[in-house]
Every structure is written in structure tokens, then in C-alpha cells.
Amino acid sequence: DAGVIQSPRHEVTEMGQEVTLRCKPISGHNSLFWYRQTMMRGLELLIYFNNNVPIDDSGMPEDRFSAKMPNASFSTLKIQPSEPRDSAVYFCASSFNGPGAAGELFFGEGSRLTVL
Amino acid sequence: AQSVTQLGSHVSVSEGALVLLRCNYSSSVPPYLFWYVQYPNQGLQLLLKYTTGATLVKGINGFEAEFKKSETSFHLTKPSAHMSDAAEYFCAVGDNTDKLIFGTGTRLQVFP
Numbered sequence: 105d106a107g108v109i110q111s112p113r114h115e116v117t118e119m120g121q122e123v124t125l126r127c128k129p130i131s132g133h134n135s136l137f138w139y140r141q142t143m144m145r146g147l148e149l150l151i152y153f154n155n156n157v158p159i160d161d162s163g164m165p166e167d168r169f170s171a172k173m174p175n176a177s178f179s180t181l182k183i184q185p186s187e188p189r190d191s192a193v194y195f196c197a198s199s200f201n202g203p204g205a206a207g208e209l210f211f212g213e214g215s216r217l218t219v220l
Numbered sequence: 221a222q223s224v225t226q227l228g229s230h231v232s233v234s235e236g237a238l239v240l241l242r243c244n245y246s247s248s249v250p251p252y253l254f255w256y257v258q259y260p261n262q263g264l265q266l267l268l269k270y271t272t273g274a275t276l277v278k279g280i281n282g283f284e285a286e287f288k289k290s291e292t293s294f295h296l297t298k299p300s301a302h303m304s305d306a307a308e309y310f311c312a313v314g315d316n317t318d319k320l321i322f323g324t325g326t327r328l329q330v331f332p
Contacts, residue, residue: 108263135318146324147264147310154318195263201318208254209320211263 106130108212110196116218122184125215128177129198137209138171138181139195147195153179154201186219193217222247222313226323234331239283239298241326243311246292252314253294255285258325259307267309270294281305306330 109128117123129136137152151161153173161171168187173179183190193216197209227242245251252271256264268279275287281304285296294311311323 137318137320139322147322149319149321152318159317160319197263199318207318208266208269209256209264211265213261213263 108196108198108210110194110212110215112215113213114216114218116220117186118220119187120185121219122182123186123190123217123219125181125194125196125217127179127181127196127212129179129196130210131177133198133200133210134176135199135201135207136173136179137197137199138179139197140192141195141214142192150181183217186217188219191217191219222251222315222321224311224313224321224323226309226311226326228326229324230327230329232329232331233301235303236300239296239301239305239328241296241309241311241328243285243294243296243323244292245294245311245313247313247315249315253285253287254312254314254320255279255283255294255296256310256312256322257307258310264310267296301328301330303330303332 111126138150140148150163151171156173171181193214195214197211199207201207223246225244254269255267258264268277270277270287278284283298308325308327310325312320314320
């Protein structure tokens, strides 16, 4: 079975450019999460969706970041304009959760973003 | 609000020695607790989890963790370290929502 698929695996861009990261969750999962990992701040939850609806975006750093989930099999995280401090590894994860339970997260391999 | 504290950002052990990675949590509701492992250039994968029931939880690769409510701890152990255990380990806490809050991670080094 395919796991969580993220693209691109690596992206190098210049400051001010738009960056779009993509994620395909595991089929049948109803929750999707975007995390950011840096040496300084560790693993931070940016936003998560349940049944394609954004539930908590309190971790999104600022208005330059936006995330969408137009359907159950696709999500994007967009940074516009990008800045060097956005350099990090961005992970997408999905899970299947019934009501009132925290399920296991399945992570993609991450998208390593470098903003010059 | 929930939080996780992992004591020690780096732990070094000899091959064959006991591995002990510490995790303390804070939660206003009965917690769900997880340990994840991350190998270089990979995503995180689940080692084990505690939701309800037996407080000693066994996971993959010989790891286990014990939920101690009185100590608000969920330490990860393995009796005998193997070179392949070298990785970063994350403790996480969840509640009755979908969110998991991760600790800052502990990097385990195993020396021959």
C-alpha cells in the first residue's frame, strides 16, 4: 500500500518566490496534518484538516502561509512570498480517527525547503 | 493545554547496553501517548502507543514504554541497544481530538 506521498522532496528557491508543497494522504484516512521541522524549533504543527475542513490553523506562522484540502486525496501548503527563515523540512501526515480518539499518524518523507 | 518534555536532547549508549529515553507530559484530560522514531532523511514512524488499558506497552524493534500516571511519565526503554537503533526519537501526547503535540526529540547514538 502506498503511504503518504509528498512532493517535491527537495526545493531550492529564492527569497520572494512562491512555494507550493503537495501531499497525497493514505486512502481512507480522514485527518491530514502539516508539520514543520527545524533544528531550532523541532516539530511544529502548522495546520490540520478533518474531513477536508481546516480544524486548527493556529500554528500557521503568518499570512504568507496558506493550506488547502480541496478533496480527500490532496492537500497543498503554499508560502508566498517565501523567506530564508522558512527553510525547513515540511512533513505531511494522515490518520484515521473516529470521534474522541487520537489515532496513529502516518508521515510522508518530507519536503526539504531551502530559501536563499 | 498539553505539552511534552523530553529530557536530554542527546543520549549515547554502547551496543548491548540499556536504552532509556525520558518523556514527561502534561495533560488536563487522560492522555494518549506515543513514541515515534525518525531515521535520517525519513519521516516519523510509530514505535508504540498507549491509549487505555495495560500501562506497559510493547512496540516494534524490542522497545517498550510504561505509562506512569503518578509521575506523568512515559519513558521508552530497550534492554539491549543495537547499532540500527541510532535515530531520533519523539514522544507525543494527544487527547480526545486529532492533534498530537510532539516533544523536541532525543537523538540516540549507539557506539560499538
